[in-house]
Amino acid sequence: KPLYEKDDVRLIYQLPVMEVGYGETLSLDHEIKVTFKNAGHILGSAIIQITFEEDGEQKCIVFSGDLGNDNELVMPAPDTLEEADALFIESTYGDRNHKGAKESDAELEAVIKETINNEGNVLIPSFAIERTQEILCILKQMYNRGDLPVCQIYLDSPMAIRATEIYKNYHEELTECCNKFLERDGTIFGFPYLNYTLHVQESMKINEEESRCIIIAGAGMCNGGRILQHFKHRLWNEKNALVFVGYQVEGTLGRQIVDGEKKIKVxxxxxxxxxxxxxxxxxxxxxxxxxxxxxxxxxxxxxQIFLVHGERDKQEIFQKAIKERMNKPSHIVRYAETIEL
Known part of the structure; x- marks a missing residue:
């Protein structure tokens, strides 16, 4: 049975909602206090710090939630905390290190230059939240440096377009780089080559463009969304490039292509x-x-350190790394396990 179902989600919306800002402390009662810190993962993500008194002694438990990285492109680095009697930390990528941000940016830039200068088109399946905004920032930086060839860029995802507007509304939560763009240009992500195609008719008109386009569309794993119509019109052309900037889960169309499938069904x-x-x-x-x-x-x-939110084999590698680099033991939490602190 799933941890929760649709009816459980509907019930949540019947509960009272209280807005709490980063750094604000919420008192649940006279003994238990909760503080939210910026996790730097996506807009609104939070680390939760719970303090309480037990046997006359002050205790602190921290839940990391999903933590962001330190590249400081769109989201700032996660807030740091000073103390925790128990830390429950995510372990999604506890087994590996990502390719460097500069190296990844340079790789994307090289693909774009080669493809556009060869009169081709670049297709980028992208997640609507965070990944799309990062790609737009990178493209804007290329434009500002004079490194972006003349082209038309289409953000062809209604969800990503609306999410991007929300990012602007909460610009104070973003990096200094994003806020400088906003102050200078009146927009964080916008620049002359960028087009937002919210409506279906606008999306369909992109098919009339023969070359020199960068098309960013969902779904990020190609299991639906507008990216499929662009596959239909452009994937068969050897002048074009398809760039995956996100993980492709096994069983998705994106994973089939990454694994070398030469014929797909759209x-x-x-x-x-x-x-x-x-x-x-x-x-x-x-x-x-x-x-x-x-x-x-x-x-x-x-x-104490407790590892959560990750696959077991990755957690075991992470556990070993924590022991080697921090000389501290950690515990991998099992499903439905009760932890006594």
Whole structure:
């Protein structure tokens, strides 16, 4: 049975909602206090710090939630904390380190230049939240430096367009780089080559463009969304490039292409994959092993460590790294396990 179902989600919306800002402390009663810190993962993500009194002694439990990385492109680095008697930390990428941000940016830039200058088009399946905004920032930086060839860029995802507007509304939570763009241009992500295609008719008109386009569309794993119509119209052309900037789960269309499938089915049509396929692994809204360990090392006092939110084999590698680099034991939490602190 799932941990929760649709009815459980509906019930949540019947509960009273209280807005709490980062750094604000909420008192649940006279003994238990909760403080939310910026996790730097996506807009609104939070580390939860719970303090309470037990037997006359002050205790602190921290839940990391999903932590962001330190590249400071769109989201700032996660807030650091000083102490925790118990830390429950995510372990999504506890087994590995991402490719460097500069290296990933350079790889994307090289693909774009080669493809556009060859009169081709670049297709980028992208997640609507965080990944899309990072790609837009990178493209804007290329434009500002004069490194972006003349082209038309289409953000062809209604969800990503609306999410991007929300990012602007909460610009104070973003990096200094994003806020400088906003102050200078009146927009964080916008620049002359960028077009937002919210409506279906606008999306369909992109098909009339023969070359020199960069198309960013969902779904990020190609299991639906507008990216499929662009596959149908452009994936068979060897002048074009398909760039994956996010993880492709096994069983998805994106994973099939990454694994080398040369013929795919889109809208019941067989499409030959002739476009050049690139996978750039450095783009991730998650902290990698180095980020996670650096974040833990910033605690002045750190008690027990519990590993959650990750696959068991990755957690075992992370557990070993924590022991080697921090000389501290950690515990991998099992499903439905009760922890006594």
């Amino acid at each position: 809208y019941n049509e067989d499409i030959i994959v002739k476009a050049k396929v690139h996978t750039i692994n450095g783009f991730s809204a998650h902290a990698d092993q180095n980020d996670l360990i650096r974040w833990m090392q910033s605690f002045k006092r750190l008690g």
